[in-house]
Amino acid sequence: MKPKIILFVRQLSFARQYFDYLLSALSTKYDIYIFHTNNLESSNINENCPYINYDISNLSHKKVQSLLNKINPSDLLVTNIRSLLDIYIFITCNMNNIPLTYIEHGLTLNKISRFKASNKYHSLIKYLNYCKKVIGYLLSCRNPISNFRTIKRAIINSDYTGIKLNNALLYAPGSKGVLDKHFDLSKTIIRYSGYPIVNKNSDLQFLLKSITKKQAVYIHQPLIIDNFSELSISDEVELLQELNDIFKKNNYSLIIKLHPRDDIRNYKNKLPNCNIIGTEMDIHQLIASSEIVLGHFSTALLTAVLLKKSLYILDYWKIKNDANKFFSPIAPTISKSSEIELIFTDRNTNTRKMTDSFIKNIIGFDNSKEARIQKLEKLLC
Template identity: 25%
Template sequence: MSKEHKNVCLVTTVYSFFLYLLIKGYDEEDIFIFTAWFPKEVSKNIKHIQMPPVAFRYGGAKMYSTDSISGIFKNIVGYLRYFYGYIKLRILFFIKTHNKDISIYGHAQTPFSFMFYENEDSNIIEDGLMNYSPDICETHKINPIIDKFLHLCGIYFLNANEALGSHKNIKKVYLTRDYDHPLIKDKVEVIDMNQMWNDLSNEKQKEILDLFNVNIDNINFEGKTALILTQPLYEDNLATLEDELKIYDEFFDKFNDYTIIIKPHPRDEKDYEKIYPNVKVIDKYFPIELLSLINVTPTVVCSAVSTALLNFKDSEIYVYSGELKNERLIWARKELIKLIESS
């Protein structure tokens, strides 16, 4: 007797969740696992397993200073909270998937992504420029005996570059552009968002829009419009608040005679209606790619390093030209400009 098949979707962003919906469609019987920072405004619409907050992020520990008793205590609490959450997720995952044939989709770089390395049908879904990193590397080995012991305990010490598709259990890496990195090139499957969206029935398109709470009637771009795509640079410690706002100030100065509309990134916590009281701010909890798919065409689209710019084929694209102080941002902007020039 064949086992029941289940798809498991573990993602950290609405963008990758949207790609999953295009790739596999929405089935209420699928198992959805969302990180603590996945927008609750979207996750509330879906039956899901919620990851707890963690003390680790992207393969590294989020540590407090050990110079004080308070810092040491916070670190201990953080680690205990992580292990409690890990065991809880282990139990829930076992209950949901026991005696079932499963396929895993999403992000293998989270502290809770053990299932990608324990299931032989695991698949990566693009999350942005990080998936095109030249630094993708093989899963490192500590010692054969130690590795086996750790894996039996469900522990995988992987940094972000090791979790982008090189592991033997990763069968496919779904990207929106081709990438011939030697460690993953045979696994890459290029997806065309526009084609996949257009292939959906009106009913399925509406289902996806409803999951993201998108009301087309409330999205109106008339006349000369400049759409600013923000990113959580301050929240991710990639820029000071002052430096991040300088980016948007450049866009305001450059397009001061346009109607400016701000689309915040889903993880951007800044209150732009207070910062820029005379500017329209639209809902931040849906993937910006949906705007281009429903034929919303701003005159110009602006960002510092967002690859979402590439989806607006009929709009002028403007990339921040000022100083960036973080090496990751400098690299990301260079890569973005290369992609724009080659598209």
């Protein structure tokens, strides 16, 4: 009988979209289970999921505990550190002595306890549900007062030192520097896998040798869906059209690489004159073939850093948090649309001047899915 592993994600589709290569590799040695909250996220079940999955959205702590007892996992994998629900999963694993493994996905800097109220009513419903689980946990644990203080420090102060994190699969040492501010990592086993850009490390040479076209790519993010921006949909459409017009005027083609969670049909209908693409083209290959890369704080911008592209951060889209600051030492920030014209007269060379050691500190080595699989397997042994 194979040991069992649980992956916890917000939406079941995330498991296939972002972690399918890891789960496929692990499934040869482990039975894979997935905990998700599709119902709370108003997300449809992915009927094609090949793994046993449970929607824990409306389950009480007692029922979650019963599931954990039934499955008896050897490890539980988490990818987020930003809500009361994540904290609940952490403390429940600690109480049951289930090893907790954090897999870095996105920028760790922006994952620490950030409450996002993209829809106030919906967010209230979710947090009432989270509180219900936490109360159930506190009523069943041995030291409710001490554990309540641990939860309070985590959600209010981003202080996770009272929570045990057994393992962490990170991109690079720079990520550890962020986690160190929140967790006690003295007993955490950490491995660095690099930010996965290609399937095999040897494939990276093909990206490095890509023929660069006179084009720019804007790496889109679901800023409005996730309440990262104060823009309305009409505001965003207007900004995208303006961006496209400026590049066209300067004889550059602009490609808008839409985030997978946004509806491409909606954007194409509103921006018929823009070149908008979804998942039909690999984002890393798209960056490799572009002279200029524009974005906000997407993890995909790390590819632009690795390939030493001319990278610019758009900071006039009413971003609510300081996430854009992650790339401030690397790329210039454009604070208003009129500054975009400067791109064509004063091309950014910051990324070209960065030392390899600086790049590796934030992106890591062996930037392949193959390396990530190997490092994760070693962590779970």
